[in-house]
Amino acid sequence: MKKIHLLILQAFIRPFMVCFCIVMFVLLMLFLFKYIDDLIGKGFEWYVLMELIGYQCAVQLSMALPLSMLLSSIMTFGNLGESYELVAIKAAGYSLRKAMTPLIVLVTLFAGGSFLFSDYILPVVNLKMGSLLWDVRNKKADFLIKPGIFNKSIPGYSIRAKNKSEDGTILYDLMIYDHRTGNTANNVLLAKEGFMHNSADNNYMILRLRDGVRYEESRVKNAKRYDPRQQFTRFRFAETEQKFDMEAFQMKRTDESLFKSHHQMLNLKQLRHYTDSNRLQLDSVSRQILSETRSYVSYFAPYYRTDTVQQVAVDGFHNFLADYVPEDQRRSILSNALSQAQQMSGVLEMKDIEYRAFSDRDIRYHIEFHRKFTLAVSCLLLFAIGAPLGAIIRKGGLGLPVVVAIIFFLIYHIISTMAEKAAKDGSMDPLIGMWMAIIVLTPLAVFLTYKSTTDSALFDVDQYKQKAERAWKWVTSKFNRKKG
Numbered sequence: 115m116k117k118i119h120l121l122i123l124q125a126f127i128r129p130f131m132v133c134f135c136i137v138m139f140v141l142l143m144l145f146l147f148k149y150i151d152d153l154i155g156k157g158f159e160w161y162v163l164m165e166l167i168g169y170q171c172a173v174q175l176s177m178a179l180p181l182s183m184l185l186s187s188i189m190t191f192g193n194l195g196e197s198y199e200l201v202a203i204k205a206a207g208y209s210l211r212k213a214m215t216p217l218i219v220l221v222t223l224f225a226g227g228s229f230l231f232s233d234y235i236l237p238v239v240n241l242k243m244g245s246l247l248w249d250v251r252n253k254k255a256d257f258l259i260k261p262g263i264f265n266k267s268i269p270g271y272s273i274r275a276k277n278k279s280e281d282g283t284i285l286y287d288l289m290i291y292d293h294r295t296g297n298t299a300n301n302v303l304l305a306k307e308g309f310m311h312n313s314a315d316n317n318y319m320i321l322r323l324r325d326g327v328r329y330e331e332s333r334v335k336n337a338k339r340y341d342p343r344q345q346f347t348r349f350r351f352a353e354t355e356q357k358f359d360m361e362a363f364q365m366k367r368t369d370e371s372l373f374k375s376h377h378q379m380l381n382l383k384q385l386r387h388y389t390d391s392n393r394l395q396l397d398s399v400s401r402q403i404l405s406e407t408r409s410y411v412s413y414f415a416p417y418y419r420t421d422t423v424q425q426v427a428v429d430g431f432h433n434f435l436a437d438y439v440p441e442d443q444r445r446s447i448l449s450n451a452l453s454q455a456q457q458m459s460g461v462l463e464m465k466d467i468e469y470r471a472f473s474d475r476d477i478r479y480h481i482e483f484h485r486k487f488t489l490a491v492s493c494l495l496l497f498a499i500g501a502p503l504g505a506i507i508r509k510g511g512l513g514l515p516v517v518v519a520i521i522f523f524l525i526y527h528i529i530s531t532m533a534e535k536a537a538k539d540g541s542m543d544p545l546i547g548m549w550m551a552i553i554v555l556t557p558l559a560v561f562l563t564y565k566s567t568t569d570s571a572l573f574d575v576d577q578y579k580q581k582a583e584r585a586w587k588w589v590t591s592k593f594n595r596k597k598g
Contacts, residue, residue, distance in 0.1 A: 118203055119216040125194060126217055130186035137178045137185075138171060145170050152251045166250065169243035172236070176489050179228055180526075183221065184496035185519040191504030192515045200505060210567055214501065221497045229490035233381050241379040248373075259285060259310075268319075268358050270294035275308070283310050288323065290356065300331040303356070313357075321356040377478040382486055389479045396472040403465045407458055477544055481537055484548035488530075495552055496526065498559035502566030526551050 146153070153163065194200045203213050259265055259282070264274045271294075276287035285308040292301035305326030312319055330347040373379055380388060439447060499522055509515060530551035537547025546553075 118206070118208055118213055121199070122190070122194070122213055122217055123220065126186060126190045126220070129189045129193075130182055133185045133189070134178060134182040137181050138174060141174045141178055142167065142170060145174075149247075149251070158250070162246075162250070166243070166246055169239055169246065172239040173243055175228070175231065176236075176485075177527075179224070179489070180492045180496045181519070181523050183224070183493050184500040184523055185516065187497050187500030188504040188507075188515040188519050191501050192507055192509045193504075195505050195508030200508075210502075210505065217501075221494060225490040225493040228493055229486065232486045232489050237379050237381050237384075240376075241373055244373050244376065244379070271358065284308070285310060285321075288321075288326070302329045303327075304329075308356075317359070319358045321358070322353065323351070323356060324353050326351055326354070377475075377482040380479075380482065382483065385479050385483045389476065389483070392472055392476050392479065396469070396476060399465060399469050399472060403462070403469070406461050406465070473540070474538075477538060477540060480544035481534065481548055484544060488548055488552065491552055492526070495555055495559055496523070499555065499562060502559075502562040505566040506562065522555075526555060529554055 191200070194203075200210070204210070259273065259275050259278060261275060261277050264272045266272050270292065272291040274289045275285035278285045286306065288303070288305040288308045290303040290305075292303070303323070303326060305323040307324045309322040309324075310319065311322075327348060327350045375388065377385070377388075500519065503518060503522075504515060507514060507518065530548075533542065533547040533550035536542040537544045542550075
C-alpha cells in the first residue's frame with residue numbers, strides 16, 4: 115500500500131471514530147430523555163441500566179453508522195482540500211478515484227459488516243431490548259411515603275404518615291387502612307411511630323409499629339344493611355409488626371419467546387418463513403370471504419350465464435322496478451335485496467378486521483426484509499455523497515462540514531421516514547418505500563462525484579457572482595436595445 119493510501123486512511127479513521135462516538139452519545143441521550151420517567155424512581159440495579167444502554171447502543175447503529183460515514187467523509191476530504199493535499203495528490207499523477215480506492219474498500223467492508231449485523235445480531239438485540247424495556251416500563255415505582263398524603267401503591271392498603279425522619283426509615287403518626295376485605299374502611303390501624311425495613315429476601319416490607327391501636331369491625335358477608343349487634347374489636351399495643359407483600363414492586367422478567375414472532379426480531383430466513391405462513395393465512399381469509407359472500411347472491415333468471423341467451427337493447431330504460439316488475443312484487447324484492455345487502459355488509463365487516471391484520475403483518479415483514487439491505491447501501495450512498503462534497507467545499511473542522519452533513523442527512527432521513535410510513539399505511543409498495551431515499555439521492559451522489567473528479571467549483575461564490583453579473587449585463591443590454 116502506498117503512502118497516499120495510508121495518508122487518506124489515517125485521515126478518515128480518526129474523524130470517523132470521533133463522529134461515531136459523538137453521534138452515539140447524542141442518540142443515547144435522546145433515548146434516555148424519552149424514557150426518563152420509566153427509569154427514575156424505580157430502584158433499578160446498575161447492571162439493569164447498563165444492560166439497557168448496551169442494547170440501545172446496538173440498536174442505534176442503524177442511524178449512527180450512516181450519519182458518521184457522511185460526516186467523517188466530508189470532514190476528511192474537506193481537511194485534505196483545505197490544506198491543498200488533494201492538489202498535491204493530483205499533481206503527483208493520482209486521480210481522486212485511485213487515491214480513494216483503499217477507502218472505498220474499507221467503507222464496503224463496513225457496509226458488509228452492517229448487513230451481517232442487521233441480519234444476525236440486530237434481531238437478537240431487538241428481542242433482548244424489547245423484553246427488557248417492557249419489564250422496565252411496567253415495573254412500579256419504589257414505595258415512597260410523602261408526609262400528609264395517603265399512599266395507595268401497595269395493593270389493598272392506604273398508608274399515611276404526618277411526618278418522617280430524614281432518611282425516610284422512621285414514620286410518625288401513622289394511619290393504615292386495610293381494604294383487602296372490601297372497599298369499606300372497617301380495619302384501621304393507628305400508631306405514633308413506625309420503623310420501616312425490608313425482609314432478608316426483599317419480598318416484604320416490615321413496619322415495626324409502636325404505641326398504637328387497631329380498630330376492626332366484623333361484618334356479615336353479603337349483608338344488605340347495617341347490623342348494630344355486629345362485632346367491633348379495639349385493642350391497643352405497645353409494639354407490633356405489620357408485613358406488606360412487595361411483589362408488585364419487584365421487577366419480573368417476561369418470557370422472551372412471547373416477542374419472538376415480532377417482525378423486528380427476525381432474520382432473513384425467519385422473515386421468509388413467516389411471510390409464507392402469513393400469505394397462506396391471507397389467502398385462506400380471502401377464500402372464506404369469497405365463499406361466504408357468494409351465498410348471499412341469488413340469481414332469479416333461469417337463463418343466467420347460458421349460451422342461448424342473447425343481449426337485447428332496451429329503448430327508453432328508466433326504472434327497472436317500475437318498467438318490468440309487477441307492482442305487487444316490488445316490496446318483497448326490495449326487502450329481500452336490502453336484507454341480503456345488510457347480511458353481506460356484516461360478513462365483510464367481520465372479515466375485514468381479520469384480513470387487515472394479516473395484510474398489515476405482511477407489509478411489516480416486507481419492510482423489515484428490505485431494511486436489512488438498506489442499512490448497508492445507505493452507508494455506501496452517504497459516503498459517495500460526503501467524500502466528493504468534502505473535496506468540493508474544501509473546508510475542514512467542525513463548522514461548515516457539520517452543517518452540510520446534517521442537511522443532507524436530514525434530507526435522507528425525512529425521505530426514508532415519509533416513504534416508510536407510506537409503505538406501512540399500504541399507500542406505497544414496501545420495496546419502493548424502503549428504497550425511496552436511496553433512489554432519490556443516488557443521482558445526487560453521481561453528480562457530486564462527477565463534479566469532484568472534474569475539479570468543479572460548485573460552491574465557489576465568486577463564480578456565481580460572475581455568472582450573475584454577466585446575466586445582468588445581458589438583460590440590461592437587451593433592455594437598452596429595445597428602448598433605443
